[in-house]
Amino acid sequence: MTPRTKSQWIPQPFRSFAHSCFKSQANSDGQSPYRAFYQKLKTYPELYETFKAARSRINKEVWAKLRAEPELLRAKQEELRYHHHHRIRFKDVEVRSKSGTRALAHYHAHKHEEILVRTRLIFSWCFGVDVERSAWAREKLPRKTHCPVQQHERTYQFYACCGMQRYMKSAWQSISDPSEFLCNKHYAERGWNLAMPEGYVDVRTLKGIRKRYEELNPGPSSKP
Ligand SMILES: [Zn+2]
Ligand SMILES: [Zn+2]
Numbered sequence: 001m002t003p004r005t006k007s008q009w010i011p012q013p014f015r016s017f018a019h020s021c022f023k024s025q026a027n028s029d030g031q032s033p034y035r036a037f038y039q040k041l042k043t044y045p046e047l048y049e050t051f052k053a054a055r056s057r058i059n060k061e062v063w064a065k066l067r068a069e070p071e072l073l074r075a076k077q078e079e080l081r082y083h084h085h086h087r088i089r090f091k092d093v094e095v096r097s098k099s100g101t102r103a104l105a106h107y108h109a110h111k112h113e114e115i116l117v118r119t120r121l122i123f124s125w126c127f128g129v130d131v132e133r134s135a136w137a138r139e140k141l142p143r144k145t146h147c148p149v150q151q152h153e154r155t156y157q158f159y160a161c162c163g164m165q166r167y168m169k170s171a172w173q174s175i176s177d178p179s180e181f182l183c184n185k186h187y188a189e190r191g192w193n194l195a196m197p198e199g200y201v202d203v204r205t206l207k208g209i210r211k212r213y214e215e216l217n218p219g220p221s222s223k224p
Helices: 012-018 033-041 045-053 060-067 070-089 093-110 114-127 131-140 184-188 206-216
Strands: 146-159 164-174
Touching: 033 045, 033 070, 045 060, 060 070, 060 146, 070 146, 070 164, 114 131, 114 146, 114 164, 114 184, 114 206, 131 146, 131 206, 164 184
Parallel strands: none
Antiparallel strands: 146 164
16 A cells, blocks of 8 residues: 555644645745855844854744844744755655654544643634634634734744744734743643633533624624
8 A cells, every 4th residue: 555645634733743845945046044044143143152052952042032133033934944844845755654644643542632622622713724713713702811813824933831942823822921922732721711711611612602702792793
């Protein structure tokens, strides 16, 4: 049997793991993103030294400094994106299919655990495939501690909750401190009580959420 290399059959939470993408990633002037970033970095001598001292690893401090320089941050994210695709592209087909199989086995072994069910449900309500409904859930529901935010494209960001950089499009932004973000996994990990909006704690379906919204906000203008 020929190994399956298509990523479509892997369930959503693990799809990016086996995801393969064959786009050419050199930037518009044909330069490698790695080079472009280093050239830019050298024009910030102090940051360059910090970066070297951290042995090119981006820890929390380096990320904070990078974030203060939008142009440099963009170059770094460009570079990380390139590496992401590069790594996947040059993975051997067999290795790629093995890691896909492993991810699938892991998914099926753990998919019924409450914490994973919760993570999946919350993700699908706020960042799901139904773009319109997800946007509605992101904007209309009263949030307790964090608001769901979605960017147009995936970017590399440092997530303090995970202690590492992650390549994502969706996150939860703290209401009290807008510079603080939680990934969906760590947001959902805090339990239904904190994760669900006020008055929706017992609801477990999007249909139920919309019904509850109508009950809590009577009147024609508030129809979801
Ligand atoms: Zn990709
Ligand atoms: Zn996290």
